[in-house]
Amino acid sequence: MNALTIPKPEANSGEDAFHRRIHQNHMFGLWEIASQMTPHPQPQMLPWLWDWKTTESLVRESGTAVPVGEERRAMQLFNPGLSGAWATTNTLIAAVQVLLPGEVARSHRHTPAALRFILEGSGAYTAVEGERVMMEPGDLILTPSWTWHDHGNETNETVVWMDGLDVPLVKALNTMFFNMNPKQQPPLTEPINGSQRLYGHGRLSPTWIKGTTLHSPLLLYAWSQTLEALDALRDREASPFEGVALEYTHPVTGGPVLPTIGCQVQLIRKGEALQARRVTGTSIFCVVQGTGHSVISGKSFAWTRGDILALPSWALHEHACTGPQDAILFCMTDRPVIKALGFWREEAYADNGGHQKVSEEFQPGKG
Numbered sequence: 343m344n345a346l347t348i349p350k351p352e353a354n355s356g357e358d359a360f361h362r363r364i365h366q367n368h369m370f371g372l373w374e375i376a377s378q379m380t381p382h383p384q385p386q387m388l389p390w391l392w393d394w395k396t397t398e399s400l401v402r403e404s405g406t407a408v409p410v411g412e413e414r415r416a417m418q419l420f421n422p423g424l425s426g427a428w429a430t431t432n433t434l435i436a437a438v439q440v441l442l443p444g445e446v447a448r449s450h451r452h453t454p455a456a457l458r459f460i461l462e463g464s465g466a467y468t469a470v471e472g473e474r475v476m477m478e479p480g481d482l483i484l485t486p487s488w489t490w491h492d493h494g495n496e497t498n499e500t501v502v503w504m505d506g507l508d509v510p511l512v513k514a515l516n517t518m519f520f521n522m523n524p525k526q527q528p529p530l531t532e533p534i535n536g537s538q539r540l541y542g543h544g545r546l547s548p549t550w551i552k553g554t555t556l557h558s559p560l561l562l563y564a565w566s567q568t569l570e571a572l573d574a575l576r577d578r579e580a581s582p583f584e585g586v587a588l589e590y591t592h593p594v595t596g597g598p599v600l601p602t603i604g605c606q607v608q609l610i611r612k613g614e615a616l617q618a619r620r621v622t623g624t625s626i627f628c629v630v631q632g633t634g635h636s637v638i639s640g641k642s643f644a645w646t647r648g649d650i651l652a653l654p655s656w657a658l659h660e661h662a663c664t665g666p667q668d669a670i671l672f673c674m675t676d677r678p679v680i681k682a683l684g685f686w687r688e689e690a691y692a693d694n695g696g697h698q699k700v701s702e703e704f705q706p707g708k709g
C-alpha cells in the first residue's frame with residue numbers, strides 16, 4: 343500500500359456496504375461512536391429547581407386528588423433532561439410525599455435505599471423493620487435497602503417530607519427487587535426510636551452489638567442535634583465551597599449513611615457567597631431555611647425554603663445566602679458510589695475571583 347491508496351473520508355460515512363454489514367451484524371466501528379468518550383462528563387440531566395410555592399399547592403391538592411392506596415402519595419421529581427425516566431439525577435430520585443391525618447402507607451420493601459427529610463408536621467412515623475421512627479421537621483430518617491417499611495400519621499396534621507432514593511442507579515445495575523408485605527403494618531418488635539437510643543450519642547456506640555451494617559444502624563438523625571452542631575460551628579472558618587457543611591455519618595464506620603447515598607447539611611451565613619467548583623457525581627439540595635441562590639453553569643437559581651434543586655455531575659456551581667437570615671441546605675448525593683469506584687474529582691474555579699458570570703436566570707417551571 344502506498345500513500346495514494348489512503349481511504350477517502352467517504353469510506354467512513356456509514357453508508358457503504360461494509361458499514362451496512364457491520365450494523366446488520368450488531369456491530370459499530372469505534373470510529374463511529376468515539377465522540378462518546380467525552381473529555382469530561384456531559385450529563386443529559388439539566389440543573390433544575392422545583393419551587394416550594396408550586397410544590398406546596400400540589401401537596402394541598404394531592405390530599406383530595408389521590409388516595410393513599412397500594413402506592414404511596416409521593417410526587418416524583420422527573421428531570422426534564424432525562425426523557426421521561428424515573429430520575430431526578432442520573433442516579434437519584436427525589437419525591438415529595440404527603441400523608442394525611444389517620445392515613446397509613448402500607449408495608450413493603452425494595453432494593454433501592456431510601457431516606458426521608460421531613461418538611462412539615464410532627465409526630466407521624468416511618469416503621470422500619472419493626473421499629474417506629476418518629477418524625478419532626480428537619481429530621482433525616484433512613485430506610486436502608488431491603489428493609490420493610492410503612493408510614494403512619496396518627497396526628498391531626500398533614501405531614502410532608504422529601505423522599506430520596508437511588509432508583510436510577512439500581513435500575514442501571516438491573517438489581518431492582520420489590521415486595522408488598524402481606525400485612526399492612528407488621529408487628530412492632532423494637533422500642534420507638536430504638537436505633538437512636540442505641541446509636542444516637544455521637545461517638546458512643548454499644549459494645550455488645552458485634553459487627554455492623556453497610557448502612558448506618560442509626561435510622562434517625564434528629565434536627566435538634568443537627569442544628570446544635572451547625573450552631574456550634576457557625577462562627578468558625580469552614581469550607582470556601584460548602585460553608586459550614588457537615589456530613590451525616592455511620593456511627594460505627596464514620597462512612598456515609600447509606601452505601602449509595604451520602605447526606606450533608608450546610609449552613610451558609612447571612613451575606614456569604616461561597617466559591618465555585620465542580621465535582622463528579624450528582625446532588626439534590628433541599629432548602630431548610632433562608633433565601634439565596636445557586637449559580638450552576640452560569641445560570642442563577644434563586645431559592646427559598648422548601649425548594650429542591652438538582653445538580654449535575656461536573657457542573658460548575660456556587661451557593662450564596664442573600665436573605666436576612668443564615669441559609670441551611672440539606673443535600674443528598676451519590677458521592678459514596680463515585681468515591682468507592684475511584685471516580686471522585688473536584689476542581690475549584692479559579693477565574694473571576696472564584697465566581698461565575700451569571701448569564702441567565704432560571705424561571706421556575708420553565709427552565
Ligand code: GTQ
Pocket residue numbers: 414416417436437438439452456491505507
Ligand atoms: O415511601 O417507601 O417516593 O417506596 C418512592 C418509593 C417513596 C416510600 C417514594 C417508595 C417510597
Ligand code: FE2
Pocket residue numbers: 450451452456491
Ligand atoms: Fe418504599
